[in-house]
Amino acid sequence: MRVGLAQTNSQEDRDKNVQAALKLIEQAATQGAEFVVLPEFVTFLGRGELVWENAEAIDGPSSQSFAAAARRHGIWLLAGSFPERSNKIGMCFNTSVLFDPQGQIAATYRKIHLFDVDIAAGSYRESDTVLPGETPVVARVGDHMLGMSICYDLRFPELYRLLALAGAEILVVPAAFTAYTGKDHWGVLLRARAIENQCYVLAAGQWGSHPPGRSCYGRSMVINPWGTIIAQAADGEGIVMADLDFALLHKIRAEVPSLANRRPQTYTEPTLRS
Numbered sequence: 001m002r003v004g005l006a007q008t009n010s011q012e013d014r015d016k017n018v019q020a021a022l023k024l025i026e027q028a029a030t031q032g033a034e035f036v037v038l039p040e041f042v043t044f045l046g047r048g049e050l051v052w053e054n055a056e057a058i059d060g061p062s063s064q065s066f067a068a069a070a071r072r073h074g075i076w077l078l079a080g081s082f083p084e085r086s087n088k089i090g091m092c093f094n095t096s097v098l099f100d101p102q103g104q105i106a107a108t109y110r111k112i113h114l115f116d117v118d119i120a121a122g123s124y125r126e127s128d129t130v131l132p133g134e135t136p137v138v139a140r141v142g143d144h145m146l147g148m149s150i151c152y153d154l155r156f157p158e159l160y161r162l163l164a165l166a167g168a169e170i171l172v173v174p175a176a177f178t179a180y181t182g183k184d185h186w187g188v189l190l191r192a193r194a195i196e197n198q199c200y201v202l203a204a205g206q207w208g209s210h211p212p213g214r215s216c217y218g219r220s221m222v223i224n225p226w227g228t229i230i231a232q233a234a235d236g237e238g239i240v241m242a243d244l245d246f247a248l249l250h251k252i253r254a255e256v257p258s259l260a261n262r263r264p265q266t267y268t269e270p271t272l273r274s
Helices: 014-030 061-073 151-155 157-165 179-197 246-255
Strands: 002-007 035-037 076-085 092-099 105-110 116-119 122-125 138-141 144-148 170-172 200-203 207-210 214-217 221-223 229-232 238-243
Touching: 002 014, 002 200, 002 221, 014 035, 014 061, 014 238, 061 076, 061 092, 092 144, 105 138, 105 144, 144 157, 151 179, 157 170, 157 179, 170 179, 179 200, 179 214, 179 221, 221 238, 229 238
Parallel strands: 002 035, 035 076, 144 170, 170 200
Antiparallel strands: 002 238, 076 092, 092 105, 116 122, 138 144, 200 221, 207 214, 221 229
16 A cells, blocks of 8 residues: 655645645645545644634535545545534534545544643643544554544553554554654654554654744654654655555564463553552
8 A cells, every 4th residue: 555644834724724735635646645644733733712713514624625635536535633613612623534535534533632731842732622532443444444543642552552453554643743742752652653553653744833833843754563664754844655565564463473462361450569
């Protein structure tokens, strides 16, 4: 399977962001991509007070544009994430939507873990405008199973183990990872999720500065089930391409059968010994 990851620099102009993403989708499709992955908050990335007015329904205008692109190019397309309006005024979900080659919605995933942190680069309170999702999602992309996640989910390995046990061979991580944490954690965490679950990891990231004075790390990458980075984007907007070899995946799982060697019956609360 040939995949293309789009690295964008989304801002506060939703229509401009969508058009920029559509151009990158076309570039990837022209280079033979069967599956294209877009970053987190691909339609809007900016000030929290503007999130609600830029939020849309699952089948809103942005989704319709992405569905048309998937259909036009005959590809699978993951609209990394966008603010999905909820029934609670002022609050949305951070939602990823998977489109099939006919432009139909094949799966949706709402980000479970929200980015509420205090770091040297600033305080982030995603929960001020975003409601958490509740359900892990695995979906079929052609002949292969896809485990869905978004950005901060990456720090919670238990989610990815559930996806792998449900059959995932590919893990997607659309992200807007901060530059401050990304320089030390992004590649390490992505490789760890690939190695421990023996899956391909497709991580499409936002890059560069955006309001209100924040910066994303970029470095979109594809990692194989051995933990090797097989493709990585340079700084700036653009695409990165890679070919996924599922024979290699099955070989790795046969040689180091760590998923098969699990002993879940022993995974209980530890006994505290004095």
